[in-house]
Amino acid sequence: MAAETVNEMDVEIVDQENPQDFTFIPKDNVELAELKKENGNQLYKIKQYRQALPLYTEAIELCPDSAGYYGNRAACYMMLGRYKDAFDDARKSIQLDDQYLKGYIRVLKCSLALGDIATAEQSINNIKQLSMNANTNNDDTNNTVLQSIDNEIKSLNIIKLYTDEAQKAYEKSDYRKVVYCMDRLLEQCPACVKYKLMKAECLAYLTRYQEAQEIANDILHIDKSNADAIYVRGMCLFYEDNIDRAFSHFQHVLRLAPDHTKAMNIYKRAKLLKQKKDEGNEAFKKNKFDEAYALYTEALKIDQFNAITNAKLYFNRAIVLSKLNKLPEAIADCNEALKLDENYLKALLRRAKCYMDSQDYEAAVRDYEKACKLDKSRDNKRLLQDAKLALKKSKRKDYYKILGIDKNATEDDIKKAYRKRALVHHPDRHANASEHERKEQERKFKELGEAYGILSDPKKKARYDNGHDIDDLEGGMHADIDPNQVFQSFFGGGVPGHATEFNFSSGGFPGAFSFQFG
Template sequence: KLAEVKREQGNDLYSQQKYDEAVRCYTEAIELDGCNVAYVNNRSACYMMLGNYRAALDDCRLALQKDPRNAKSLLREVKCHVALGDLGSAKRSLQLIRELDAQGFAQARLHKTEIARLLKTVEILEHFLGEADKAYEAQDYEKVIYCMDRVLQHAVSCTRCEVLKAESLALLKKLTGAREIADNIMRAEPTNADAVYVRGLCFYYEDNIEKAIQHFQQVLRLAPDHPKASVAYKRARLLKSKKDEGNEAFNGGKYEEAFNIYTSALEVDPRNNLANSKLYFNRATVCSKLNKLNQTVEDCTTAISLNEDYVKAYMRRAKTYMDLEMYEEAVRDYECIFRKDQTRENKRLLDQAKLALKKSKCKDYYKVLGIPKDATVDDIKKAYRKRALLHHPDRHSNASEDMKREQEKKFKELGEAYNILSDPKKRMRYDEGRDLDEMEGCSSGPNPHVFRTFFFETPGFSFSTNANSFQHNSGFVGFPGGFNFQFR
């Protein structure tokens, strides 16, 4: 008859692995002869090969309605339950088969080996599911993923297990894998609240808080009592609110208030690395405004530890290192910045830091004279005159040997500084960091004529021989024997 013809056609197509076409043939056979359990079982087998275990399970149930003691249908039902992760139903179906065997049904006895294998499989899956639950409670998400991978080898269509794996991946910030699983589930089940929740988590840990809030709201519309989404929604809103408040305070120049708000925001969710990285950077920016430079560095360092690609945090830390005159650290940061983003400006900043480092290894002659870097020639002369009088060894002739050596050293440094900074060409080379090691003054003593020029060849400069004068007898150039010098 025609139903048998359709069954034969379906069998041929099944053997050729053309399962979709085979399903159509078996469906036609069932429509022609709805009482034949074999047709339904065959279509169920096709659905299983297509990975459509829910449709396969529906056919198993249809077959069992017609023949409740059909061991083959029961066995296939067990496999569907296992594939879908419904271990309780799988065990009940296995129990029915064992009861049939005990009652002497030959068909059940034929499948003893497979029944034993399936019982063992269910036992193993129950073990891994139990371990996964304990690991989740302990926040050991790597172990949860391991357990889910073991379960999904058999429960290949268990959405619950896929979602748990995806959630664990998201909590470990492995967002690409988490999103891929969630998207696959949503293609098949667009209203799967758990999958929408995982997508929301992905946006949340990407610091796309607006999108995350939208997803958590969608979950709560689909499942108003979803506990995880409820907690995540409140946390995301609080984090956004705190960050917005901090930004508003900062933009309004209320830096202490902004500092406190950002600090409070950092307590909302220690697990959100990207969001917290930005909060630490924001707080570092506030600290720079408050001149808390060491904490600026500390907060930038924490921001970078949470997001190693955070160029703005590197930039802020590098600038702060420059302000702190920690030039080696600044060079390291600017080198890292330039590797990540090779712009002209970043190259300029790197070269500037390298120059500062190079100059720092030579004496800072501006600091020696106590003058700013834009000091005029007159400023340089005045500063030298004042400090030379202060540190000339004759002024400290009665001091201890250690003090004499210290003052002598400072006096020589003053001569070096004046020698370089009073000469426009040398000063320009010094400021540009060119040939520092070769420049007179970086490695040698002062010009012996500097002091003589200032104090013996300067018109109007006077000497005194009163009781408060100092007798020169040290042999330093500039104080010929017999002269007394009045320090003022």
């Protein structure tokens, strides 16, 4: 049987330099492919890239070995921001035609957009070499080609600079600097997944969890199996104290990439942190406060970036310190908790209580006022009122302290205390003292009279104990109290059941002041 012949009018021979690789394409296909390409070009010129794209694809399907068609589609993909697809087409175009200069330039642009530095450098070298070979005797043409990639060369140098800066900053845990560097890099490499995820990881370290998760989610929308993106989401969940979901993310990462060091390390830390916190809580429930303190302290050393969990640990430790009556230390732990979470209501209320117990009522009022802004509950309002009342009381004279008695003292205790101190501070006893000392003793003597006048009167004592102002009563609670009259009531008029004789003279002690009880 004679060999089948092919009409040359119906075919297009591709790859003229390698006739052994003849590909026969019906001429109608070639013409139709050209028509598709031209229509695509017209749409491309008016920036209708989405409409142009399928036309280039149809041209490629008709003539799959045309470097120019792949080059055109690569350009269209680039305008749509689909740099990975554009890169694949550009690579295909130079595989089909290793002298296709536009293909190399598009590989360069795409590799920069994707953050593929090694390929970008190789592409620049290829372009330079191709330009030199093609224009050995034409320096102007060679210079024009080099000028066409001048921006890409500058971009590559910027990428190298900020990549180096970011690496140094990351090693120093300067995550704000890393985020800044990543933003500069993404201006040059808008499609680089690696830079996006590095930024997301550092945002998580900076407690900007929502921004970090949005970046990770965008990447996972395109690539559901991206282990680094899943790792970032797990980080955010862990630092938001969503431990169980974080565990499942880390486990997923390790299934996809068993050697993912960061995921393995944070997974171990997360498990240890949960263990120590739970053990501390159990010790606290059993009133083993020293043990609970030690366990919470160990837990706080595990992960410095877990702000929410660490805030809770500081709060728990503050409660332990309160139980141990270490109020300054408890306040310090509440401060640390509030540094990590400024709206942590429980820590705010605990610190306020510690201030109350420390009699720092002004600080307690400030905390309770802030607590009421965060939560206007009836309990918080009551606590604020109590703190304000305590502050009000603290600014008055403490008559119990002046008499040297406690608030549960009986009427007889009050009288005995006054009798004892009045004899010590009466001005006549200090007649020969310095002027400053005499005035000080007069002040104390007057205060003793006031204290006795208030605390010996049941009505006034009740108002004083309830925090009312001293001058709330008509005429004032102590306006009618004469310290000398109070003293005379004890000594000048005699004491019931006793015969009393006393004498004050300007001569002072001894002899000038004498008293005896019959």
